[in-house]
Amino acid sequence: QVQLVESGGGSVQSGGSLRLSCVASGERLDYYGVDWFRQAPGKEVEEVSCIGTPWDGDTYYSDSAKGRFTISRDSAKNTVHLVMTNLKPEDTGVYYCAIPARRCLGLSGGASRGQGTQVTVSA
Numbered sequence: 001q002v003q004l005v006e007s008g009g010g011s012v013q014s015g016g017s018l019r020l021s022c023v024a025s026g027e028r029l030d031y032y033g034v035d036w037f038r039q040a041p042g043k044e045v046e047e048v049s050c051i052g053t054p055w056d057g058d059t060y061y062s063d064s065a066k067g068r069f070t071i072s073r074d075s076a077k078n079t080v081h082l083v084m085t086n087l088k089p090e091d092t093g094v095y096y097c098a099i100p101a102r103r104c105l106g107l108s109g110g111a112s113r114g115q116g117t118q119v120t121v122s123a
Contacts, residue, residue, distance in 0.1 A: 001027075001110060001112060002025070002027045002029070002099060002110050002112045003026050004023070004024055004099070004114035005025075006096065007021050007117055008020040008117060009117030009118045009119045009120075010119070011121075011122065012119075012120075012122070013121070013122050014087065014088055014122065014123050017084060019084070020081065021079055022036070022079060022082075022097030022114060023077070024078045024079070024080075029073070029078045029080065030075050030078075031053060031106060031107045032053070032106040032110065033051065033053065033056075033100055033103075034051050034097055034104070035047055035098045035099070035100075035102060035104070036049045036050065036080075036096070037096045038091075038093040038094065038096070038119070039093050039096070039116075040090075040093035046062060046064075047103070048061070048064070048065050048095070049061050049069055050101040050104035051073060051104055052101070052104035052105035053106045054073060056104070056105035060104055068084065068085050069082060070082070070083045071083075080097060082097075084119070087119075087121045089122065089123050092120050093118075094118050094119075095116060096113055096114055096115075096116045097113070098114070099111065099112050
């Protein structure tokens, strides 16, 4: 089974940037599409972005993420990154990475989710 661990969260002011990382162990993450979700207090879980396998090359961004967030892979480190720029207070929440991705291509089994990393954006 794949284990996922997120890191890179923190507290930033509006307009700041963060790079989240999702490191996998147990299996090659390249075989899976990877989702980034966020859970804000009192709100439903939102799928922010996903990335397909390196062979498929597909990505997805929510409307709120388009133009500000970039998802990428570092296959050598078995990691997926989410670079978030021009952060806004409404980006505050716990960010999780998960497999398999809902919208992006990859293996369909082996469901796993990390423990999350907190992002707090102050005005």
